[in-house]
Amino acid sequence: MPTDPRQRRAARHAQPDATAEPAKPRRAPLTLERITDAALQVCATEGYDALTVRRVTAILGTGPSSLYAHIVNRDDLDDLIIGRLCSQIVLPEPDPATWRQQLHGVLTQLRDLYLDYPGVSRAALATVATNLETLRVSEGMLAILLAGGVDPRTAAWAMDALALYTAGYALERSLVERRRHREGDDWVLSRDELVRRFTALPADRFPHTAQHATELTSGTGHDRFDFTVELILNGLTR
Known part of the structure; x- marks a missing residue:
């Protein structure tokens, strides 16, 4: 870096060399x-x-x-x-x-x-x-x-x-x-379609599935998650 203040000022104001290769950005260290x-x-x-x-x-x-x-x-x-x-x-x-x-x-x-x-x-x-x-x-x-x-x-x-x-x-x-x-x-399959299919099952082979199709398909995924967690927690201190 120039030591003379005028040279340093000139360096600050100098246009970059268009022919020079741009400096490569430093890669962030791997962590x-x-x-x-x-x-x-x-x-x-x-x-x-x-x-x-x-x-x-x-x-x-x-x-x-x-x-x-x-x-x-x-x-x-x-x-x-x-x-x-x-x-x-x-x-x-x-x-x-x-x-x-x-x-x-x-x-x-x-x-x-x-x-x-x-x-x-x-x-x-x-x-x-x-x-x-x-x-x-x-x-x-x-x-x-x-x-x-x-x-x-x-x-x-x-x-x-x-x-x-x-x-x-x-x-x-x-x-x-x-x-x-x-x-x-x-x-x-939608819930309605599942209910339709379950209720259409042969009653002699699937009596409970056909009868309780609504209950079998009820609730959202998170509803069932909450149910299962509570089921475990409520049984811990019995």
């Missing part, structure tokens, strides 16, 4: 945060089935070897994305008077986060909880159950059952939506 962002972007736009190391590196503009400097393997991506989702869950201060509602609220948050990223709950089904954010949610759920008077072993098994159901529910919804978009709406 676990950026890797997780890219992995979730794939899940949100293309679905969990499209999540691969190569797909993530394509978004980041780098190569697999660069990614493996930060993660162990493809399964490590599962740990990162579930940890990121769990970091968004708000845990209440355990209250013995409202512990059922509190736990239901945590599971609803988890369900909705899974549904934002189609198929991502498969990662939760196959991931051992070691991520600190995942463990934070597990710790919070256990604290709520213990505050409600549930004994520790029952609380531990109930957490497993509730987490499994929530992940399975979200996975089923994502699979239905994927098939709907791939094949159109024709394959999805």
Whole structure:
């Protein structure tokens, strides 16, 4: 840089050399945060089935070897994305008077986060909880159950059952939506059509299905989610 003030001023006012090659922008450093962002972007736009190391590196503009400097393997991506989702869950201060509602609220948050990223709950089904954010949610759920008077072993098994159901529910919804978009709406029968088909079944072979077709097809998906969660919670302290 020129030391003379007049030369420095002239340099500031000088027009750029049109023949010079433009400076290449510096690439942002690769971090676990950026890797997780890219992995979730794939899940949100293309679905969990499209999540691969190569797909993530394509978004980041780098190569697999660069990614493996930060993660162990493809399964490590599962740990990162579930940890990121769990970091968004708000845990209440355990209250013995409202512990059922509190736990239901945590599971609803988890369900909705899974549904934002189609198929991502498969990662939760196959991931051992070691991520600190995942463990934070597990710790919070256990604290709520213990505050409600549930004994520790029952609380531990109930957490497993509730987490499994929530992940399975979200996975089923994502699979239905994927098939709907791939094949159109024709394959999805309306509730009225299901009732018509059930009631038309031979009464001698399907007496209960035909008689209770309305009940069998009642409620939305979330209605049934709420029912199942409450069914489990209400049975814990009996």
